Amino acid sequence: MTIRAPQPRPTDAPAPLTTSDADESAWQRRHLLDLDDVSVDELDLVLQTADTMKEVLSREVPRVPALRGTTIMTLFYENSTRTRASFELAGKVLGADVINVSASASSVSKGESLIDTVKTLQAVGADVIVLRHNRSGAPYLAARHARCSIINAGDGLHAHPTQALLDLLTIRSRIGDVRGKRVVIVGDVLHSRVARSNLWSLTALGADVTVCAPRTLVPVGLEHAPEGTLPPVRVEIDLDRAIVGADVVMALRMQHERMQGGFVPGVREYSRLYQINAARLARAKPGALVLHPGPMNEGVEISHEVAHGLQSHVEEQVTNGVAVRMAVLWLITRTLSRGGRLPAGSAL
Amino acid sequence: MTDRLIIRNGRVIDPAAHHDRVADVLVEDGRIVSVAPDLNVEGAREMDARGLVVAPGFVDLHTHLRDPGLEYKEDIASGTRAAARGGFTTVCAMPNTVPAMDSRSIVEYVLREAAARGSVRVLPIGAVSKERAGRELAELGDLAAAGCVAFSDDGAPVHDAMLMRRALEYASTFDLPIIDHCEDESLAHDAVMHEGWVSTRLGLRGAPSAGEEAAVMRDIALAEATGAHVHIAHISTRGAVAAVRAAKARGVRVTAEVTPHHLTLTDEVVAYGALGGEGLVYETNAKVNPPLRSQDDVDACVVGLVDGTIDCIATDHAPHAITEKLCEFDEAAFGISGLETAFGLCMRLVHGGALPLPALIERMTAGAVRALRLDRHVAGIGTLAAGAPAEIVLLDPTADWLVDPERFASKGKNTPLAGVTLRGAVVATISGGRTAHEHEVAVV
Numbered sequence: 001m002t003i004r005a006p007q008p009r010p011t012d013a014p015a016p017l018t019t020s021d022a023d024e025s026a027w028q029r030r031h032l033l034d035l036d037d038v039s040v041d042e043l044d045l046v047l048q049t050a051d052t053m054k055e056v057l058s059r060e061v062p063r064v065p066a067l068r069g070t071t072i073m074t075l076f077y078e079n080s081t082r083t084r085a086s087f088e089l090a091g092k093v094l095g096a097d098v099i100n101v102s103a104s105a106s107s108v109s110k111g112e113s114l115i116d117t118v119k120t121l122q123a124v125g126a127d128v129i130v131l132r133h134n135r136s137g138a139p140y141l142a143a144r145h146a147r148c149s150i151i152n153a154g155d156g157l158h159a160h161p162t163q164a165l166l167d168l169l170t171i172r173s174r175i176g177d178v179r180g181k182r183v184v185i186v187g188d189v190l191h192s193r194v195a196r197s198n199l200w201s202l203t204a205l206g207a208d209v210t211v212c213a214p215r216t217l218v219p220v221g222l223e224h225a226p227e228g229t230l231p232p233v234r235v236e237i238d239l240d241r242a243i244v245g246a247d248v249v250m251a252l253r254m255q256h257e258r259m260q261g262g263f264v265p266g267v268r269e270y271s272r273l274y275q276i277n278a279a280r281l282a283r284a285k286p287g288a289l290v291l292h293p294g295p296m297n298e299g300v301e302i303s304h305e306v307a308h309g310l311q312s313h314v315e316e317q318v319t320n321g322v323a324v325r326m327a328v329l330w331l332i333t334r335t336l337s338r339g340g341r342l343p344a345g346s347a348l
Numbered sequence: 349m350t351d352r353l354i355i356r357n358g359r360v361i362d363p364a365a366h367h368d369r370v371a372d373v374l375v376e377d378g379r380i381v382s383v384a385p386d387l388n389v390e391g392a393r394e395m396d397a398r399g400l401v402v403a404p405g406f407v408d409l410h411t412h413l414r415d416p417g418l419e420y421k422e423d424i425a426s427g428t429r430a431a432a433r434g435g436f437t438t439v440c441a442m443p444n445t446v447p448a449m450d451s452r453s454i455v456e457y458v459l460r461e462a463a464a465r466g467s468v469r470v471l472p473i474g475a476v477s478k479e480r481a482g483r484e485l486a487e488l489g490d491l492a493a494a495g496c497v498a499f500s501d502d503g504a505p506v507h508d509a510m511l512m513r514r515a516l517e518y519a520s521t522f523d524l525p526i527i528d529h530c531e532d533e534s535l536a537h538d539a540v541m542h543e544g545w546v547s548t549r550l551g552l553r554g555a556p557s558a559g560e561e562a563a564v565m566r567d568i569a570l571a572e573a574t575g576a577h578v579h580i581a582h583i584s585t586r587g588a589v590a591a592v593r594a595a596k597a598r599g600v601r602v603t604a605e606v607t608p609h610h611l612t613l614t615d616e617v618v619a620y621g622a623l624g625g626e627g628l629v630y631e632t633n634a635k636v637n638p639p640l641r642s643q644d645d646v647d648a649c650v651v652g653l654v655d656g657t658i659d660c661i662a663t664d665h666a667p668h669a670i671t672e673k674l675c676e677f678d679e680a681a682f683g684i685s686g687l688e689t690a691f692g693l694c695m696r697l698v699h700g701g702a703l704p705l706p707a708l709i710e711r712m713t714a715g716a717v718r719a720l721r722l723d724r725h726v727a728g729i730g731t732l733a734a735g736a737p738a739e740i741v742l743l744d745p746t747a748d749w750l751v752d753p754e755r756f757a758s759k760g761k762n763t764p765l766a767g768v769t770l771r772g773a774v775v776a777t778i779s780g781g782r783t784a785h786e787h788e789v790a791v792v
Contacts, residue, residue, distance in 0.1 A: 221548045
């Protein structure tokens, strides 16, 4: 198959960005589907690029024409507030045209298949499709059948790579290199695509990651998988032990349907055993970072005082989300303009 | 005038008769007359089988022909043509049609269609329950009289233990087995693949092995309590094989089948495809129920097949339309179109040294006949004995061929093996004395 030539940019466009001295050739991806096969160099490049984007965002008029002429479509099969708004803003700051396609409002509700929908958006002119889907693997299906770029904005229980990148950006900007740092991810890892992507990126960079959840919410095989197949993490069921000495504590959203699904007996017991509260946080390293991908259930997985306390960086995560998504859009579009290769596994 | 066919100089393997030697096979008017070296016959059509294996046609206890009602997936003509291409001369048709095969009229329709348009013999399996709804028994007596060789609600388990007990007791009146798809639905709820590290890797909901094992153990307990015969469909886990082995050892009337894919493929095919690779593919063509499981389970199934715990190989041929697989993994239909790749895939076991070729042929012929005692319904089935129907397959155990679903006779192109080279090909299939299939697969 051939890859569509990018739109020629207006010759009078100002130099779009003064990116750092980062070597952009480290990024060869046309799609961003997960972080499981992303190299350390690529992670470094995204974060460096995101730092540049943070500078752009801090300008009085945060607009650069870097992606002028590029059309980004967000295709969301699930409700989302922050991820969609964040991608939309990221595209607009970079001067792209951003069109939001709501799956329920489009022909999807008439039974159109994902492949047909993606092909239609591509035919309309999408250069990049930002896809959120409730089914694991849906972005892989889309990428196999698309000429345009696919960015996974969350698929089922599987992956949410840009969320993991913004978490990484937040951690790195606060405590620097994550190598050897203790990160504890607490809560419903079984149903968390955020946690799964985070496990890949954090372990790739050498962080010491512990997953802490009731046994019913620990993914099967996480501890005993063959080497190289799943991220190397530890599982500790007891939060009071898991949190000791942690540099970063990441709480995950506990959804009500999981309570009804019988994974845990109820809010009362769950919050008693797994809530990040001040007493527990005191067992972590002094000044340990508290993160949460949102939306938070205050009083369930995190106490109100911790959620809004000095150690909480939840709002910063959201701000960083825009910068990271700008970086991803920029790098992917650069790959497109170089006629980027297909990532492994997406051969047709 | 007598129609004569002689198949010359093949390696004749007839497990039922413990024969394995180079010989000629003489067929007259659709019946086998004799198997002996250097037969001197005049006026016969000759087939040269030098270098080939000549065996009884394969018998598949588990085929979804989709007819009536789901002819867009498969029909009796295309499904039996696929069977012939795969070397099968008898297929047992599962009752999850629309409407379900829960009454004499549907059975008669299937038999009539098979007689008119089928390439090979079709033996019907009646539904256990009305509309396969798992509530009330179907008219098993009428179904037996119409020609059913067993009963099953396959596609779904017989969930209700009391219904299963009644079905076993009632079916024993007609001395016919119940075939159960063993799956505890409460444990397999929403599952789309095997539960293990691969399902975690993919973020897909998994069915634990314990779900199959609990159901197998329940059925064994009920068979033991009633003295009736239960046949375990498509066994797939180590624990289930162990349960059947222990039950057989204490004399429970339990038999079992295993599919070619559960003998050879693991859940990693779902993640990376049958050709392997680095990237995730979410291979919907490997979505099947029971799911492809771990290497440990595959190994246990092979051991079970070799030691006789598992009586036979059955395909669970489950054809689907392309759109039912070209979609999100969760939305994709369960099933593999398996008739045309069964022999080549199982030959991996022979080439890998797990079992000798005569043993494989036994598990695809006499073993299947024995499991359901099909010789009560068709004399001589699964053998090359004199007087047996001329149902013969010619095999080339070392021919390499590339699986190309577009060349399948089945309407179901849903195989995870597309692009895979298999060693071991069906060269010709003779059914009722006429050639139902002659080699046309590209040999590489």
